Amino acid sequence: MQKNIILICLLLLVFKSSYCQVDRKDRYNVGFKYFKATDNSRNYIIGHDTVNRPMLIHFWYPSQNNPELKCMSFKDYIDLIAIREDFEREQQDIDKISNNFVNAYLGFSKQQFGIDTSITTEEVLNSPVKAILNAKPIDNKFSLIIYAPSNSKSAVQNHIMCEYLASNGYCVVSVGSAGHESLKRYDQRKATVAQVRDMEFSVKYISDSLKLDFSNIGLFGFSTGGMATIIYQMQNPEVKAVASLDGSHEYGLYSVLNKIEKFTIDKADTPYLMIANKYKDFSIFPYYSSISTEDKHLYQMTAIGHNGFISYWQQFAMCGKNSKANNTTESYTVLCKSLTSFFNDKLKSGNKDSKEFEIQNNKLIQKNGTDYNIAAQLLNRIIQDGVDNSMSWLKSNKVLFKGKANMINVVGKMYLGNQNDIAIKIFTANTEIHPASWEAFYNLARAYKESKQINAAKSEITKARNINNENEDIQKLYDEIINAE
Known part of the structure; x- marks a missing residue:
C-alpha cells in the first residue's frame, strides 16, 4: 500500500513538472507576474467606501528555463480574483472565495460539457498551470498583446490563452474588467471608456520597468472587452492587429459603441479578426461589415456558444481521468491556435499588410463568407x-x-x-x-x-x-x- 502511495506521488510530481516545461510545439517557457497598483486619478466604490481605483495587473511573458522552479497552481490564479478589489484580504477569506468560485463553475461544466463528474474542487484548485510565478524573463524585446476581459471578469478567465501566446513569443498584459466607478458595469458606454483607460494605465505601468516592443501592439478582447479593444485601437496608432472573441460590438452593443465619443469608424484601419459563436442568423456583424480595411477576417465556431470562449473548461478537463475529449475543450485549443496564427501573421511577419491570412476550415471553425453589407x-x-x-x-x-x-x-x-x-x-x-x-x-x-x-x-x-x-x-x-x- 505504501509503495502504491509513493508511486502515485511520484507520478503526480512528474506530471506537474512536465506540464511546466516547454511543450514540443512551444518555443518558450512561460513566466507570470502580477502588480498591485492604484489609479489615483479615479474614484472607485467598494461597498460604502470610496477609494482610488484598484488595478491588479496580470502579465505573462516568455521566460528562461529553470527546471528547479515549480509551476503555479490554478489556485494561484483564482486567488487573484479574490484580491482584485482588496489587496490586503485575509488568506482564509481568499481560500473561501476561491473554493466557492471553482465549485460553482465546476458544477456547471459537469452538466454542460461532459467534464469528469468525479473531479473535486480541491483537485482543480491544486492542478498545475503552465506559468511559473516570477520566472526570470528572457532578455529580448517581444511584441506586446493586451487582453480585455469580459463583463466585470478577471483576465484569469482566459489564462490558458494568455499562456499560449507567451509560449509563442509574446508578452501579454491585462487588468480585470470593471465599471466606471465600481466592479459592476451598469453603464456599458462609461464602462467601456473606463476599460480603455485601464488598458492604457497597465501599459504605462509596465512600460516604466519592462523591456518590450511598444511599437507593435496586438489586442484581443472577449465579449464586452471587444468594445474596449476597438476604442483603444482608434486612440493608439501603435496597435497593429485587433482580434475579437465573440465581441459584443458585433451584436446588440454595436449601437452603444457608436455612442462613445472616441468612436470613429474611419480610424478602423487595422487588421481585424472576428471569431463568433456557433449560432446562425444571430448577427449581421455590423462592425466587421462597416470597417473599410480589406484586411478583415470573419470566422465562426461550430460547436461552442458564448460561454465556450473561456479557459476554465479546459483546465477542469485536464484534471479528470474520465473526461472525454469533447468539442468544447477542442474548440478552445482551436481558438488559441487561431489567435496566435493571426498575431504571428500581423505582428511578426515581414509583410504586415498581407491579406493572405487564413484559418484552415475544419469541423470546429469555419470561415463566414456571407455579405452582410x-x-x-x-x-x-x-x-x-x-x-x-x-x-x-x-x-x-x-x-x-x-x-x-x-x-x-x-x-x-x-x-x-x-x-x-x-x-x-x-x-x-x-x-x-x-x-x-x-x-x-x-x-x-x-x-x-x-x-x-x-x-x-x-x-x-x-x-x-x-x-x-x-x-x-x-x-x-x-x-x-x-x-x-
Missing part, C-alpha cells in the same frame, strides 16, 4: 438618421433587401427588449417586404408582446401560424400571448 448599412442608418427615415429608405430600396428577411430580423432583434418601438417598426417593414416570411411576423409578434400590446401581438402571431402551422416556436409564442390576454 446591405444589412449593416440599414443598421448604421438607423443609428445615424433615426428609425423613421431609415424605414423610408428601406422600403424605397426593397429590391436590394429581397430575400434578406433573416438579416432584417437580426437588425430588429438588436433592439428587441430594450427599444421595442424601434424593433416594431423594423419588423413591420420586414413583413411588408417579405409577406411570405413567417419569421417576420413571428418577430413582430414578439416585439408587440414585449411592449405589452397583446392584441397586436395576437394578430401578428396568427399571421405567422397561417404561413407555417407546424412550427413549435410559433405555437409556443401563440400560447404565451393567449395566456397573457
Whole structure:
C-alpha cells in the first residue's frame, strides 16, 4: 500500500513538472507576474467606501528555463480574483472565495460539457498551470498583446490563452474588467471608456520597468472587452492587429459603441479578426461589415456558444481521468491556435499588410463568407438618421433587401427588449417586404408582446401560424400571448 502511495506521488510530481516545461510545439517557457497598483486619478466604490481605483495587473511573458522552479497552481490564479478589489484580504477569506468560485463553475461544466463528474474542487484548485510565478524573463524585446476581459471578469478567465501566446513569443498584459466607478458595469458606454483607460494605465505601468516592443501592439478582447479593444485601437496608432472573441460590438452593443465619443469608424484601419459563436442568423456583424480595411477576417465556431470562449473548461478537463475529449475543450485549443496564427501573421511577419491570412476550415471553425453589407448599412442608418427615415429608405430600396428577411430580423432583434418601438417598426417593414416570411411576423409578434400590446401581438402571431402551422416556436409564442390576454 505504501509503495502504491509513493508511486502515485511520484507520478503526480512528474506530471506537474512536465506540464511546466516547454511543450514540443512551444518555443518558450512561460513566466507570470502580477502588480498591485492604484489609479489615483479615479474614484472607485467598494461597498460604502470610496477609494482610488484598484488595478491588479496580470502579465505573462516568455521566460528562461529553470527546471528547479515549480509551476503555479490554478489556485494561484483564482486567488487573484479574490484580491482584485482588496489587496490586503485575509488568506482564509481568499481560500473561501476561491473554493466557492471553482465549485460553482465546476458544477456547471459537469452538466454542460461532459467534464469528469468525479473531479473535486480541491483537485482543480491544486492542478498545475503552465506559468511559473516570477520566472526570470528572457532578455529580448517581444511584441506586446493586451487582453480585455469580459463583463466585470478577471483576465484569469482566459489564462490558458494568455499562456499560449507567451509560449509563442509574446508578452501579454491585462487588468480585470470593471465599471466606471465600481466592479459592476451598469453603464456599458462609461464602462467601456473606463476599460480603455485601464488598458492604457497597465501599459504605462509596465512600460516604466519592462523591456518590450511598444511599437507593435496586438489586442484581443472577449465579449464586452471587444468594445474596449476597438476604442483603444482608434486612440493608439501603435496597435497593429485587433482580434475579437465573440465581441459584443458585433451584436446588440454595436449601437452603444457608436455612442462613445472616441468612436470613429474611419480610424478602423487595422487588421481585424472576428471569431463568433456557433449560432446562425444571430448577427449581421455590423462592425466587421462597416470597417473599410480589406484586411478583415470573419470566422465562426461550430460547436461552442458564448460561454465556450473561456479557459476554465479546459483546465477542469485536464484534471479528470474520465473526461472525454469533447468539442468544447477542442474548440478552445482551436481558438488559441487561431489567435496566435493571426498575431504571428500581423505582428511578426515581414509583410504586415498581407491579406493572405487564413484559418484552415475544419469541423470546429469555419470561415463566414456571407455579405452582410446591405444589412449593416440599414443598421448604421438607423443609428445615424433615426428609425423613421431609415424605414423610408428601406422600403424605397426593397429590391436590394429581397430575400434578406433573416438579416432584417437580426437588425430588429438588436433592439428587441430594450427599444421595442424601434424593433416594431423594423419588423413591420420586414413583413411588408417579405409577406411570405413567417419569421417576420413571428418577430413582430414578439416585439408587440414585449411592449405589452397583446392584441397586436395576437394578430401578428396568427399571421405567422397561417404561413407555417407546424412550427413549435410559433405555437409556443401563440400560447404565451393567449395566456397573457
